[in-house]
Structure formats: C-alpha cells, structure tokens
Amino acid sequence: MAEDKAVLQKLRPHHDLETIEIEGYRGDEFCYWMMNINSSLPNLVTVKLSNIANCQCLPPLGQLANLEVLHISDMPSVRKVDGHVYGTEKPFRKLRELELSTMKNLEEWLTTTLLLTGHNDHQLSRSEEVFPNLQVLLIANCPRMRFVPGFPRSRECTLEKSYSILLSFEQFIGSSNLALIALKINDSGSSSDIVKFLQGCVNLLYLTIDSCIDLITLPEPIKNCHCLRKLEITNCWNFSVLPEWLGELTFLQKLDIQASKLEYLPQSIQRLTALERLVLNKCNYKLRERCTSREDKEKIKHIKTIDMNEVPLMYLTPSYIMLLQQVTSSQFIDLHIGGLECMIGLREMENLELQTKKELSSLSLEWSYAYADSSDKYASSERGMQNRAVFEKLQPHDSLEILCIKNYAGVDFPRWMSLLPNLVQLKIVGMQFEYLHLDQFQNLKELFLSRVQFAHLHLNGLQNLIELSLSGLKFGHLHIDQLQNLRELKVSGVEFQHLHLERLQNITELKLSEERFERLHIDQLQNLKELKFSSVEFGHLHLERLQSITKLELCKKQFEHLHLVQLENLRQLYLFTVKFECVVLHQLQNLEELHLSQIESQKSNKPVCIECSQPLRKLQKIVMTKIINKGLQISVQGGEGDKNLFPGLQHLEMELCENLRFQPSIPRSTHYIISGEIYFDKFNYRRILGSFLFPSFKQVMGTSIPGSTSRMEIKNTSGLSSERWKSIPHLELLNITELTIDKCVDSCPVPKCILGWKSLQKLEIRRCEDIELLPEWLGEMSCLTELIVETYWMEALHPCIRRLTNLQSLTLITCLNRFKERCKSGDDWINIKHIPHIQITDRNGRTEIISPSCT
Template sequence: MLRGGKPGSKVIVTTRSERIAKRMNSKLPFKLDALPGEDCWNLFRTMAFPAGVMDPQTLEKEKVGQQIVERCRGVPLAVKSLAYRLQNEPLRRWEETLKSDLWEEEQNPTSATRSTAILPSLKLSYYYMPEYLRPCFAYFAVFPKGFVVEKISLIQRWTALGFVAPTHHPDDYLQELVGMSFLQAVSVSPPISQRYCKPPSTLFQMHDLVHQLAMSVSSDEVAVSDGSRGGRSCLKMENCRYMLFSNFNGLAPQRNGMPSKARAIHFKDCTALKPSPNIFSKTEWLRVLDLSGLGTGELPESMKNLHHLQVLNLSENTCLTKLPSLICDFQKLSYLDLHSCSSIIELPESIHKLNELIYLDLSKCSSLRELPMNSRGLQKLSSLNLSGCSQLEKLPDTFGYLKNLKDLNMSFCCQLKQLQTGFFNDMKEIRFLNMQRCSNVRELPDSIRKVEELRYMDLSNCSSICKLPTITGGLQKLYSLNLSGCSQLEKIPDTFGCLKNLKDLNMSCCCRLKQLPADFFKDMKEIRYLNFSGCASLWELPELGGNNRGHLLEMLDLSGCAELSGLPESYSLLSELQHLNLSGCSKLQNITVFLARHKLFRLEYLNLSGVGLKGDSELVGTSSGQGSQNPKAELWQLSLLHGLITQSLAHLKYLSVGGYTLFSEQGIATLEDLQTLPIFRVRRRDKDGGSNIVLLGKILDATQRDLHIECLENVVTPEEMDKVEIGNKQLHSLTLEWSSGISQFECKAKRVLEKLRPHRDLQVLTIKGYGEDTFPDWIMTIDDALPNLVKIVLSDVECKDLPPLGNMPNLQDLEIRNVHCLDFSLIGRWQNLRRLSLIALRDTTLKLNVDGNEYKHIPRTEYDMTIDDGRTKRKCKEIYEKVKRFWKLFSKEPGHTEETEAAMPMPEANAELARFSSDKNPELPILEHLEIESCLNLEFYPWMPKSALYSITHSTRKFEDTEPFIRFNLTRETFYGRPETFYERAQRSTINIRCSPPTSRSWI
C-alpha cells in the first residue's frame, strides 16, 4: 500500500476510535478538538441562508438555528448536512428538527458502539430526505469504506436498479447528495486519477460517518461478506438485495452463498479469486455485477443465466485475454466497462447484438488490435472510450452508423492512421470528440462539418495533421477547439472564422503556422481564451473586426511568437482582458505605447519578458548575473513601472519584465505585500498563520529561468511547498537560502528541502544556510535526481556528509564555502569538472577518489619517481638539492623575511616525468582553475588536483614536520606545494622559484 510513497514520506493515521489510535502509537495520538461554536454558526448561516436571502421568518430561524448548531457539538459534517436540508424549509420544520427525539441518542462516536455511533444530526438529515432519494443513498452501503465511484457508473447503476424516476434527472440526485455533504466531489491523487482515467470533477466519495449511516438504514437489504473473516454475513440470504464480497483470494464463495434475490453484487479486493463455474446459477434477477480487479482469465459459465443484467464492470482484469460470447446475449446490458483489461486482443463479433448498450469503456486496452466489423446494432451507444488503445490501427466502416453517439474518446490511439471519408456522416449527435495524440492521423474527414452538436474537439499533438477540412456552415455549436502541438499545420481554412460560438481556441506550439485568415475573428463574438504560445513562425495577427467584437476576450497568450512584429489596432477594444502574455516576442516594438494608449482596466497578469529585445541576455536580472547592457531597456522598464501601472493598469497583480517579476494580491500599484522574482523572500502572513510561500506557485511561470528563495526558515509547514510545485518548473538556476536568524515558527529545514526537489533539467543549484546535519534523499542521490547540473554551490552548510558530487556527469563548477564538514569524500571520475572553489574551510581533509579507490602510496621524495632518462634524472636531482639548500638557509634564521629568487632551467617535458599515478592509482582530470581562499589547515588526499590556474590566498595547509615547504609562481598566481609536487607541475623550460620561511606555515 505504501510502495508508491516518495523517499521521506510520512504516514498519518486518522481514526474516530481512540483505541485504534493508541494501538498505532500510544505516545503520539493527537486528539482534534471540535470546531469552535462561532465558526460552526458562520458555516451553518452561510449554507442555510445562501447569498444573504432573507424572509420574514429569518430572525426566528436564526434563533432556532443557533440552538441546532450547539447540538451538533462542533462536527462540521453535521452542521453542513442540516444547514443544507433546512435552507428552504419553513420555520415549523426548523423547530421540529430542534425538538427531535433523535438528539437524545449517543453522540460520541469515539466511545459509542457500532450500532449507536451514528450522529443524530445525520439521522435527522436522512429523516428529512425525499423518498425518491433514499434508495439511491442506501445503495452506497454495498460499497466499501473509502470508495471512489465515477459519476456515469453510479448513474447507470441507479437507473438499472430502478431508483431514478422517469421524470427526474439523475444529475439532480447527485447534486442534492453533494449539497447535503453526503457525497463529496474529490480531486484525487495522481495514482487514483490514472487508475480511473476520469477528470477529478466526475469522481465522488463518501465520509465514513455518512457511509455508516447508509449501512444502518439499509441493514435489512445489504450484506457484506469478508473473506478474511470467514466470509459470513449476519443477514439471511433470502432477504439480501445488494451484496459485497471482499478479500476473497483463491477460495471463491459457492453458489449456496450467493443471494438468490440479489439485484447488485460487488467484488472488491479479490485479485486472486477464481470463481467457480456455477457461482451465478441462482442469481437470475441480478441487474448490477461488479467484477473489477479479478485476476481470473476466464469468466464463469453460469453468467449466461443473468438475463436481466444491465451493468457489468470487468475493468482491471489484466489476465482476461478474451471476452466470452455469452456476454453478447445480455439483451438488457446498457453499461459495459472493460477499461485497463490490458490483455484483451479482440472483442466478440456478435457484440452488435447488445442493442441496449449505452456506455462502452475500452480505455487502456493496450493489446486490442481491431474492433468487430459489424457495429450497426449498437444504435443506442452514447459513450465510447477508446483512449489508450495503442495497438488499434483502424476503425470499422460501420462506425459511421452510430448515430446516437455523443462522447467519442480516441486519445492516445497512436497507431490509428486514418478515418474514413464518411466517418462522421451519421454522427450528428457527437458533443465530445477527443483525438489527442493520434499522432499518425494525417487529416480530419470533411464529414466533420456534419456534426451539428459538437461542443468540444481536442486534436492536440496530432503531429501528422497537415491541413484541416473546410467546415462551411458546420460546427456552429463548437465552443472549445484544441489544436496545440499540431506541428505540421501551416494554415487554417477561412471557414473556421464562422465558428460564432467558439470560446476557447488553443493553437499553441503550431510551429509552422505563419498567418491566420484575414477574417478569422469575423464572427467569433464569444471568444474568451486565445492561446498562440510557441507559434514561432506566426508573424501577423488578424484584426478582431467590428466595434463589438473581442470585448469578451479574457486571456491572450502570444508567448514565444518570435516573428510577431506588432499587434493590430483593434486589440485596443479588449476591455475585459485579464491575462496577457507577450514573453519572448523579441520583434514586438512600442509595446509600452500600446499599453499606455489603451485602458486595460481589468488586466491582472502581464508578462513582457524579452519583448522588443534581441535576447534575454540583455535584460536586467538574467542568469548571467549582470545588469542590463542596454540603457534604453532600463529606462523603458522604469517608465513602465512608474507611470503605466498607476495610470492604466490599476488592477495589475502580476508583472514580469526584464527578468524581474512583481506580484501582489492587492495590486502592484498599492505596493502592499509585494513579492518579487527572481528573488523571493518568505514571510509569515498574519491573516492565516501560514507563510507567503504559497504565492510562489501563482507567480512562477514558464518564462522564469532563475529563482532565488530567501528566508526559508519562515516556512510554517512543509505542506505549503506542495502548492509551489517547483518540480514542474523548468528553471535554469535555483538558489535555496536559510537565514542565520532562527524564526519562532521555523519548520525543520530537511522537511522543507524534501519538498523543493527541482526539475531534472536544472543546471545551477545553490544551497545556503542549511542547518540540518543530513540532506534529504534526493540530494544524496543528486547524480540521478539532477543529472544536468553544471554548477553546484554549497555555502554555510552543517551537514556531516556530502552527496557523491564526483559522479555528476555534467558538473563543471563546484564551490564549497564555510561547510562544517571535517572529512569530504568526493568519490567519482569528475569527468567534466573545470573549476573547484574551496572557501572558508577549517581543519578539513578533502579526499579525492576515483571509482572509490583508496590511495595507499603517496610519493614523498624524488627517489619515488620513475625516471628512465639519466640526463633528466640528474637535472631533477640538481633542482631538488638547490631547493633544499634555499630552505636550509632560511630555516636557520626564523625571523628572516627576505626573499631570494633564482632562475633555473627545467628539463623538457618527459612522459615519465613526475608520473605519480599507475594503473592502480588513476589521476584526476586537470582543472582549469583551482581557487582556495581563507582555508585553515586544509589537506588534500592523496594530493592536490592538477590545475592550469591556481588562486590561493590567506590559507594554510597541513604538513608533516619532516616535509619541506616550497612556494613558487605559476601562471602569475601564487602556488604552494612540496618539491615533488613542483616537479609534477613543471611543464616549462624555465620557472621562477621564490623560497621564504613561512613562519605560520601559511599560504599568503
């Protein structure tokens, strides 16, 4: 269950039972207090009197309502359910609720028995529930606690069981249960979203307290059989109408254990169940059968007796390779769910016999290669989901006869090559068409214009589509069109300008699109969202048209339109515009004049990064760290900030220009609670007790390359970082800094850093002031987490262990500053390291290892060197002896400070000269620059790295007492080392040696 958790994840167990809490951990249970009375009353009043609606009885209702709230004892669920139920009721019903005998029952769910732990307020809500809604609610008892159910599936089950009256709409039932807080529309976690393949808004779940109420009111008809507890049920089988089998693995319930009068049977968590062939021989009245998640490759033959079956769920049966033909005899079947049956290769040819089928889900049937040729019988089919059928190459010709089809999802059918010319001839009722990532489809049939009811069409990432059909007179009800990522599309037909009801048009990343038709926006009076971002070849936009056109436009994204040189004059009519992104429009000129001339009073978001300039390198605050080299650009930015915002952009909340970003919820012009980028300072907010880090997620967009977060000690809880979603931002450089001062509400730095894992494309990472003694896991595996890093800076860090920086494949620049670690083991090949900076280190040993090898042998004298050439050996020995004489001369006079210089010829470079390494001791790469500053008693092991340039100041190095000490100049930088190290570095014919007695054994 917990395998999907990321490193460092914590598990929080919530329960209504104090006994269970103590069993989990007797020392850590935290008992949540009830909601304060004032907050309960505000919640009740908001729901019971929506939008401030008042009537003559309002004052009396408020008095009664306050007493009802007191009886809810601070339980928000109870408050919300009663408030919703009483909001349109007369005063008499309010008084009846207050005086109900149900209030006298047990109200403490932590100490109550299973039969009495139902909150009285929830019982009252059910008591006042309309009769038509009660069976729909009671049906939830057949689901296990914590269930997630999809909207369409639930409605189909209610309909199959006869719960929905012919004159009622099932959507109204759902909304009423949601209003009572008996159901909750949930935004689920990514694993669940992927599992159900549904938008979050169509998924529902139920609170455990409400589920317990459902089980209580349906106890005479619902039975639950748990295989882990022997599979027994207290309900007599002859009375059972709805049954749940859970945790049956291997041993299946026998036919005698199946209720003969059951209308619905669910199996849950029975992945290893192998049902007996005759298991359904006595359940002939069954209408709903849920076999999702079974691990069997064959379905029981006794299913042929289910003549009344209307809903069949076989989803996630990964072992099922073939759908038996007996299913095609279910003449009343209206709902068939086969999603994620990844082993199914084909469907039975007789599937066209399912004349009543309304919903067919084949999503993620990734082995399905073809569909039955005859589909004429599926005339009632309304929804068909083929998403993720990645092996499907073509659709049968008869698909064009599905005249009642409303929802068609063919997304991610990446092998699908073409649709027949008349594919949409009879599909006039389609409202939803999704062909996202059908990357081999080259054109859309001309018959698409005959689809009169189409509202939503998604052709995003159909990268092979070269042209679109003419749609003269068609698609008049289309309100959303997504063509993003159609990279081969070069032009749009003129007839697309007739889409008069279009509200949302996304043509982002159509990189070959150069121009739109002149009358493209002629009839688009309802357009609200336009996205042309990433259209790098687009050089001109058409006029919006007449005086009344374009007024409703709220969002215009032209980011990355590098060839766009101007905006048409008609864009001055965008009085409703709230979001304008022009970042990367490098040829767009006079934008400040355009903005100043037109009063964009409602504009809240404005991104001008890189507008009218050759590149980001010329802008203030770019990653180079240099100021703007263009004075006109600076003046332009200043005029924008000082004049334009206060005069024309009074509601502006977000502004990005010249590499800087400003944000304020109250408006930038007010200068209140102003946030800035790339430097963002974390502060605590008084109004909610949290920190302003949550705002970073709102203002950080794709144009921001650099980010510096200061004062991270002010983060209140790590969960605040979840809203930032920094891992989804493709930054170039990231600096994370904790101040030296400790905040009174400081959250542990390690927990914060865990949440700040950046995108793997990050190139520069700086960590400052991190006070924990260990790093989170993603730092310790940084070579895998951030393989593209070019530069790393660790400053004022107190960790005892550093990550394996030597294994970074692309690391070129490493800076370690004031790190309180006495022993660095930098293991790895250092393939591309060019610069190493060591600053303010004290009593530190730096171990440079290649492939983790330990170096046992370190040469100390000239006799350890292998030099075959006798002449070269004599020259080296002469130099060595002369250096020792200099040392002896000065060592006799400790107070002497005079320096003596001597120019000595050096032997020509020899392949064997100063070769310290061998096959067992491979050398490190040669650096371009080694910088050592203010380091005390620094030691390299086994030796100092080679470098073309050395910068060593105000530093000392550890030596043995018997070891001579020499300093000499190399490439105009002062270098200090041993005699043998001197030989190792000597690559010139002559070298200047200066010897002096370093009394403090220091590098000056």
C-alpha cells in the first residue's frame, strides 16, 4: 500500500493536465499532490477514479474550477462524503456529469457546505449550491447511499439498484434553473418511494421505471408532467392498470408498457393524438386479441407503430423463480417459460407452484431447438427422461385454456395433459413422434402444428376443431375432410400430393403459402370469405364460383393478365409484390378497399395497368406502398383515363412511393396522404426513408364538384424547402383546402409548391421538431383562414403573418416562454394583432387565449 502511494507521488503529471484516470490504486490514502489537487492540477476537466479498495476519503475535488466530468466507482472503503471534498466556496461550479457506481458501502453524501443548525432547517440559499450546473447524474449499485439533506438537481438522472436513495428522499436541492427532463429509475425503490420523488418532477420529457415489483398502475404525479414525450414501464410484473387520466398527456409520442397483467387499454388513449409508437411489452394474449380484432382496436387505430410481439417470458433461473413467486396470481393470465433444457432440480420446479395460479389461462413451455435436435441417441434418451420429469412438474391449474409446447424432446407427454378439461388451443412446435394422438383433446378448438415429424397423425376425433394451422410438415395424404366444423385453415410449407377440401363446407378462411399444386380445387367452398395465396404455384386457379369471398390477398405472384371477375361480394383486394401486365377489375361493384404494394409490370419501361369496365362506386380507400420509379395507368377498359372511375373515393394514401407516375390521371379523393418513413437506428439516430415523394400526373380523374373540399397530409419526409418541392406541375388541379404537414425534418417544413392552391384555407404544422422559421412567401397565401403550428425551438414569427389579412385563427403550440412573451406583448404582437382568435400553449401545457379586442 505504501509503495502504491510512493509510486503515485512520483507520477505527478504536468500542471496543465485536463483528464486523469486512476484505476486499481491500493494505497489507504491518496498522495500529497492528489490531496492538494486544486493547486497541483487546476485545469482538470475530467476525473475518473475506479477500483480503489482502501482509500476512505476522496480528494477535495470540489475546488477544481474547470471540472466538468466526475466518475467514481468501486471504492468500498468510502462510507461518507462530507464538506471535505467541497473545499471552501462554490464547489463543483462547472461540474456537468456525476457518475457514482458500485459504491456498496457509501452511506451518505452531504449536499451542502454548511452544517444544519435548526431542527427544520432544510432551506438552503443559492450561495450554498454544490452542483449549480449539473446536467447528468447517474447512481448505480449504491444500495446504502443517501443524499443529505437534499437530492441534487440535474437535467438527466439515472438511479439503478440504489435502494436507499429514494427511500430517504425529502427534497430537491440546487439551482432552480435545473429542471429534470429525463429520469430513469431501475430497481431502486418501492412504488410509494417513486410517487414521492416524482412530485417534484413536473418538467419531465422522458421517464423510465424499470423493475419495480409492487408497481400496479402509473404513479399519480405523472399526470402533472404535461410535456412528457416518452414513458416506459418495463419489467414491472405486477403492473395491471393504465388510468383514464393517461389521455391528459397529450404530447406523449412513445408509450412502452409492461402488459403481462394488463387486461385492457383506457378509453382516453384515443386522445393521445401525438402518440406515434405503442409498445405493449410482454403482452398477454388476451390484450393482444383485444388490440388486433376486438374492443381496443378502435382505441389505437390512430397510432402508426404498435408493437406487442414480445410475450411474458421467464427462464428457469433462481432469480426468475424468485420473481415468479413475487408475482401475484390475480390477473396473471399468460406465462412463457424458456430454458427448460437447463439442469435444474425438480424440487425447485415445484417452487413455481403453477397449480396454485388459478388465473393462468395460457402457458408456453420451451426447450432449446438445438438441444431437441441432438444426434446422440444415448444422450437423447437420458435427456428425454429428464425432460419428461421436468414436464411432469410443470402441471398448471385445471383452468388452463391454451398450451404451447416448443422443442420438447421427451419420451412422451405427461399424463396431466389429457386431464385439462378447459383446453381449447394447443400449439406443438419442433417435435418428433412416431404416433401423435390428439383425439383425446375432445374440447380442442384451435390446433397449430409446426416442424413436427411423425409417421401418423390422427385428427378425426377433433369434431369441435374450428381452426387448423399446419407449417413445415410432410404428408403423403392429408385427410381433414371429417372436420366438419372447421372454419379456418392455414397451410405453409407443407409437402403432400393431394389436399382434399371438398367436404369442408363450413370453412370461411383459407391461407396457403409456399405451396405447389398441379390443381387446386376450392370452387366448392361456397362459404369461403377470406382467401390468401403467398408464393403458391398452381397450374389453374378457378375463383368464379366463390361468390361469398369478401377479402382476397395475392402475394409474390406473376400474372400476364389477372381477371378478377364475378367476385361480386369482394370488399377488400390486396396485391403485394405482384408482377402483371394488366389487372382487370370487372364487376367488382362492392369493392371498398384496394391495397397495392411493390407491384411491377412484366414488361420493362411499361406502366402497370389497372382497368375497370365501369366505375367502382363503392371504392372508398386506396393504399399504395413502395411503388418506386413506376408508371401507373388506371383507366376504363379499352379507353382513356379521364373518367372518374372511383367517384366515392375518400382516402388515397401513397407511402414510400418515390417517383410514382400516374399516366395520365391521379384518382380524385377527398383525402390524400403522402408519407415516407422515419425510424431510429441502433445508435438512436433518426433516419428517413423517402425524400421527394410527391407523385407526378397531368390531370385528375373526373371533374371537380363545386363546393367540394380535399385534405392532404405530408408526413415523415425531409427537404420540403428544397428546390424539388418548389414547383410541381399540375398541383393546382387537386384543389386542396386543408394541408397538414406532420413530422417532417426541415428547418422550414413548408413546400413552396403549395402557392398554387388558391383555395387553401387551413395549414397545420405538427411534430416538425426541427422547425426554426416560417417562409417569407407564406404571406402570399391570402386565402388562409386558420394556421396551427407546433413551434418547438422557434424564436420568432416571420413578419409575413401580418399580410395574412383573412386569417381568423392562429394556434401556437409547444412554445418557448420567450417566444410566448414575444407573441403576447413583444415584437411579434404587431404582426398578429389583426387575428380575431389567438391561442398559445407553452411547453408545460399551459394555454392562453388572446383576444386582440381586449388587449
């Protein structure tokens, strides 16, 4: 130890050093120049101390006038940090980043330079602030640490596995100019501790709460965080309720919620119009069903990206077994257990107590695929017996409804499987049996088999089966014609010579992918309503007699001519990654939706042709995706494209359709959407797909109806102020009356081409966070009556607003305080005082309505 101190003393660096890192020092105290660091190294900007086992106190780092970054980790002998580290005056005046990690014995960090003299003396003057410029604070693996008498203010704060920090919290201390905007709490206290801490965090923009086992619903103080942009509740296994006041967080853009016990979404989520991404983490199957096809689907239809693929998965490790015992049975309805190939004791398996969890209605058990595919027969036999014993110990409660088994390599199934009276859905994936007897599951309604090898499959006894899915299987003959109640059949990558469907008169949905048939006879399925072919090869396809079909999806196919005739009840048509010369939409008078994605012409340099024999009057929605550098001709069969073939069209959407050319006419619609795609890469940098996405055309189908209005949205693109957007031929033909520009990346996100719209009355600019100014030429849009702008970092309004003499309403949202004051009574007031209705909302959600007549 003494040798380390002597060595460190001799290693005294130059007076001008800016960064020092000391790691693995074994002395019990620092050397002379370190304990007088303010005079010996006055220019230090960064100090990092780590793995220093014996030192009990820190050098007086607080007096380093230029110190900006301080990292201290793994100093187990330090128990208290007091005024000695600060020095005499203005400690840590420039410190921007403080990181404390693995300080397992640190109990107290004093956050004042003065001793408290009175019993209730907790109010500290500005002269006593110890971290006046702290931007980033990180405390990790400091289980005993407390800040006394107050918690230091910062812009960003992360607390990780530091349990006493929040338990001892009383107040914030430090500069009132440091408003906490980003907070992450990971396994650092109970829900009541978090509630108390959040009461002083009303300016939050980003909040993450992770691994709080007793958190059941959102902490109440979050409702006061009006500017919150991102909210994450993860690994909180007892979280089960989203409150109705969630709808008050109107600026929320991303919501990531632990959904293992969440039963439904609140009605108020519909009011979160800025919400772009919803992640239902570890989502249980019942909520997934509600969101995809039932009650909650309408609530979230406005959200662009919804991710609920992750399931409530646990592994058989001691920590997960302990966690599972802490998860209350109530509302715990879905559980996935992985890693069953691990050699874990059978007694520990019994500690899972699955039989006591009455609410559990879905259980998934998974072994490693590589483990199940072992070629060593002796080892496989031994493991098979072990697997069988493990499987036997995983018996759930009799109320179980859904069971999924993946990669099980046991000798057979445990006896309890056949004794589940309420089992209605069974999934078997990646298994090998000589005989697979499923007739014993008399109440089974849904059966999924994937990558299962067997010589014989018996399904004849499953008379209640309504849905059957087969994937990656091989048969000589597949006889399912005795399943008279079957409604849905999905077949993917299955090898067989003949598929007999003739007797399945009740089937309503058929999906076939990656199959090859010489002949496919489905024309006797008179009740079929939904039909999907993806990468299916067949010599002949006859659809004429399927009069009941309402939805048809064709993917990854090539046609010379695709004649969709006599499908008089067809409502929805999807053509994805399809090559054809011409699609003839004949007699599809009930078609309501047409979806086209990555379509191509079989002949190079020729447009894709869609022909109609007569107008499709019920067609309301056309969605085009990723049609890039293509011509598209929509016309009357054998004629020109000037007739309005879709007189009822209300929605025409073009997503990622760069250089799409309508030849010659674009369909006339009441609502146009032109969209690119914005995503974040692995480094969290914003990336944009699609820059110039406006389609070209020479005319619009049909004639404009006097008094009619059209809306347009331009979303998720960039470069709106560039030369390409300044002049677009024939744009004035669209007669747009309302324009919304949403989430576009540009300092001036308004394209000059809109000057041609003499009827434009409403302009709305939403979620364009890079906006800095409005264009000078906007003053020429004399027809504007309403202007809505989310201003973000805008400092001022352009004087051109003064020329908008017909403007009746101006709404400014997410304004900086100084910008708000400019509009109310400062330099911008002269430019907007002629507007009858002015509404200004600041970044804290406070709204003021200004009436010029009363000013």
